[in-house]
Amino acid sequence: MTSTAITVPDAVRTVPLILTACLTAAVIPLSIAGPAVVVPSIKQALGGSTAELTWLIxxxxxxxxxxxxxxGSLADTYGRKRTWLVGMLLFALVTMAIPFMPSVLWIDLLRLTQGLAAAAAFAGAMAALTQEFDGHARTRAFSLIGTTFGAGAAFGPFLAGLLTDKLGWQWVFLLPALLAVLAVFLVARYARETRDPLASGLDWPGAISFTAGLALLIFGVVLAPGKGWGHVTVLASLASAVALLCAFVLIELRRERPMLDLSLFANARFVGVQVLAVAPAYAYIVLLVILPARFIGVEGESALSAGRMMIALSGPLLIVPFIAGQLARWINVGTLSALGLLIAAMGLAWLGQSLSSETVGRYLAMAVIGIGIGLPWGVMDGLAVSVVPKERAGMAAGIFNAVRLAGDGIALATVGAMLSARMLSGLRTAAADGRSGGAQDGDLVAASNWLAMSDMGQALAHLPTAGKALLLEVYEAALLWQLQMLAAAAAATAVVIFLLMGRAGSR
Incomplete structure (x- = not known):
C-alpha cells in the first residue's frame, strides 16, 4: 500500500474521516428513498408516462x-481517495442539476449519471476506510456507516415529504447535492491516498463485460413488468446479459490479476456475504417504495404525512446497526444476521395482516421489520471487506455493493411485476363475474399497472364503472399476498445465511 504525505495527525484525521464516510453513506439512501416519495409531485409538475416515472427510481x-x-477495482488501482473525491464531486454537480430539468425524461437521464457517481463515491469511501482500521475497530467504524446509511433511509421519506411540503420537490435533490459538496471538501482535506501496490491497471475487458452485463440484466427485469417477459426487448436484454456475464467469467479465469477473484466463491463466508447483500432488498428496500406510494395514492396522505409514517419502519435503523456492531464482538455475525432476518420475516407477515387496518398494529409491525433488518445492516459492510486481503478492499466493497444494488433493482422490478400480475388476475376474475362494468382487457391491464404503483386515481380513470371499492379489494388482496411472499423469502434467506456463516469461528 502506498500513501501520500499526511499533513494532519492521524488522531485528528480519523474522526473527521469517519464522519465524511458517514456523510457519503447518508446521501446515497436519500437519493433512493427521497425520490420515491416525491414521484406524485414530479408527475404533477412535469407529467410523464408510467415508464418514465418508474425510471425515476x-x-x-x-x-x-x-x-x-x-x-471498487478503479479505487484499488488508481487511488481510493481520488475515486471517492471524483465520484462525490460528480454526484454533487449532477444532483444539483436535476431540479432544473424540463421533463421527467431528462431527470431519468441525469439519474443514470447520478448512480455512476454514487458507485464511485461509495466504493472509494469504503475502500479508503478499510485501510485505516483493523479488527473490532473496523467493525465499529463500519457499524457507524451502517447506522448512517440507515439514518438516510429512516429520514429519507420524512425529509422528502417535509422538503416537498415546505420548499418544493426540487429540494429533495438540492439538499443531498449540498451535503455532497461538503463531503468533497472533507475528502480533499482528511482522506489520504492509498492503492493496491500489486495493481497493474484496470481490467478493462472484465469491467466492461460485467458492468454492461449487469446493467442489461437489471434493465431487462425492470422493463418486463410494463412490456411483458416475452417482449423482444426484454428477451434481448436478458440474453445479452447472460452472454456478457458468461464472457466476464471466462475473462476473469484467464487473468493473472482479475478484477474479481472467482476462487473466493469457494469460501462459504464470501458466498454468505453476497447472499446477505440481497436480503434487505426483499425485506426492506421494496417497502421504501411500496408503502409511501400506498399512503399517498390509496390512503390520501400528504407526502409529509407519508414520510412521517415511514419512520416506524426505518427509525430502528438509527440505533440497531450500531448495537449490532457491538454485539458482533460476542455473537457470530452469521447467527446475528440470520436472527435479524427471521425477526424481519415475522414483521412482514404481521404487516400483511395489519396494513389495511390503519391501527397501531401496522406501525408496530413496521418497527419489527426495521429492528430485524437493522441487525445484519450493522455488520454486513464491514463483513464484506473482511473476507478478502486488505489490499483488495475495493474489489470486495465493489462486488458486495454490486450484488446489493442489483438485488435492489431486481427486487423492485420483480415485486412490481408480481403485484401487477396479481392485481390483473384479480381484476380479470372480477370481470368474469360481471363486476367490472364490461371493461375491456386493455383497460384491465392498464388499471393493474397503475394499481401496482398505488395510483388509485389513474386506475379508476381506466375502470370508471368498476368503482373504487372493487379496486381497493383487489389491491388489498394482492398486497397481502405480496407481503406473505416477502416474509417467506426473508425466512428462507435467514436459513441460508445461518448454514453458510452461522458457525463458531466465523465472526
Whole structure:
C-alpha cells in the first residue's frame, strides 16, 4: 500500500474521516428513498408516462448497482481517495442539476449519471476506510456507516415529504447535492491516498463485460413488468446479459490479476456475504417504495404525512446497526444476521395482516421489520471487506455493493411485476363475474399497472364503472399476498445465511 504525505495527525484525521464516510453513506439512501416519495409531485409538475416515472427510481439503481464492482477495482488501482473525491464531486454537480430539468425524461437521464457517481463515491469511501482500521475497530467504524446509511433511509421519506411540503420537490435533490459538496471538501482535506501496490491497471475487458452485463440484466427485469417477459426487448436484454456475464467469467479465469477473484466463491463466508447483500432488498428496500406510494395514492396522505409514517419502519435503523456492531464482538455475525432476518420475516407477515387496518398494529409491525433488518445492516459492510486481503478492499466493497444494488433493482422490478400480475388476475376474475362494468382487457391491464404503483386515481380513470371499492379489494388482496411472499423469502434467506456463516469461528 502506498500513501501520500499526511499533513494532519492521524488522531485528528480519523474522526473527521469517519464522519465524511458517514456523510457519503447518508446521501446515497436519500437519493433512493427521497425520490420515491416525491414521484406524485414530479408527475404533477412535469407529467410523464408510467415508464418514465418508474425510471425515476430504477435509473439510479441500474447504474449504481452495475458500476460498483468496476468502481471498487478503479479505487484499488488508481487511488481510493481520488475515486471517492471524483465520484462525490460528480454526484454533487449532477444532483444539483436535476431540479432544473424540463421533463421527467431528462431527470431519468441525469439519474443514470447520478448512480455512476454514487458507485464511485461509495466504493472509494469504503475502500479508503478499510485501510485505516483493523479488527473490532473496523467493525465499529463500519457499524457507524451502517447506522448512517440507515439514518438516510429512516429520514429519507420524512425529509422528502417535509422538503416537498415546505420548499418544493426540487429540494429533495438540492439538499443531498449540498451535503455532497461538503463531503468533497472533507475528502480533499482528511482522506489520504492509498492503492493496491500489486495493481497493474484496470481490467478493462472484465469491467466492461460485467458492468454492461449487469446493467442489461437489471434493465431487462425492470422493463418486463410494463412490456411483458416475452417482449423482444426484454428477451434481448436478458440474453445479452447472460452472454456478457458468461464472457466476464471466462475473462476473469484467464487473468493473472482479475478484477474479481472467482476462487473466493469457494469460501462459504464470501458466498454468505453476497447472499446477505440481497436480503434487505426483499425485506426492506421494496417497502421504501411500496408503502409511501400506498399512503399517498390509496390512503390520501400528504407526502409529509407519508414520510412521517415511514419512520416506524426505518427509525430502528438509527440505533440497531450500531448495537449490532457491538454485539458482533460476542455473537457470530452469521447467527446475528440470520436472527435479524427471521425477526424481519415475522414483521412482514404481521404487516400483511395489519396494513389495511390503519391501527397501531401496522406501525408496530413496521418497527419489527426495521429492528430485524437493522441487525445484519450493522455488520454486513464491514463483513464484506473482511473476507478478502486488505489490499483488495475495493474489489470486495465493489462486488458486495454490486450484488446489493442489483438485488435492489431486481427486487423492485420483480415485486412490481408480481403485484401487477396479481392485481390483473384479480381484476380479470372480477370481470368474469360481471363486476367490472364490461371493461375491456386493455383497460384491465392498464388499471393493474397503475394499481401496482398505488395510483388509485389513474386506475379508476381506466375502470370508471368498476368503482373504487372493487379496486381497493383487489389491491388489498394482492398486497397481502405480496407481503406473505416477502416474509417467506426473508425466512428462507435467514436459513441460508445461518448454514453458510452461522458457525463458531466465523465472526
Amino acid at each position: 430504477n435509473a439510479y439503481i441500474l447504474t449504481y448497482g452495475s458500476a460498483t464492482l468496476a468502481a
